[in-house]
Amino acid sequence: MNGNTNTTTNNVEKPSNTNVVNKIESTYVGSDKSNKYHYPDCRWAKKIKPENLLEFNGKSDAEGKGYVPCGTCNP
Template identity: 35%
Template sequence: MIIGEYLQKSKSKIDDLTRSDLYIVTVIILVGFAGFGLGRLSLIEDSKEPVRIEFPEHLSASVLNSGKTTEGTAVPSVVNGLLVASKNGSKYHYPWCSGGKRISEKNKIWFDSAEEARFAGYTPAANCKGLK
């Protein structure tokens, strides 16, 4: 057969289709695309990790104990300090950063500000976001 004959046969078959046939074919194609898209979307949602909020232990303890105070006592807002460094290291961290969590309690040095830590000879840790 020649290409022209195939073209003529396909045109005649398209002319034989009614509106309801075209509607059914269109609906089937759209449902297929929607199903594929929803399947892909479900894979993306499953791969996301949930958000976890972790509080430093010394801050959690002060918040829990703050409800038990009497009028004569005051609870400090931060028990130890805002920044932590190691006696053996040269970097300072936030207590909730990975580097700050790895410092053992006996080697921790606490600072109330970044200026105080810099004055003591420490520099900000690069892996702790927000330190300047």
């Protein structure tokens, strides 16, 4: 051995558990003109007029207000 030590520093950040929680209880959207809630990127959610758009802070929030999951995006 020549006394040189090879050290490698790995500065890769590990994903936090916060990302998992946000994915599970993310924001859902619905319309005050229907009883369905959607993922925001659902094709039906994109058709909701801004004046009718509602946001929910999770499935329990949407379902507690009488909304049911969209059959297309299956939130």
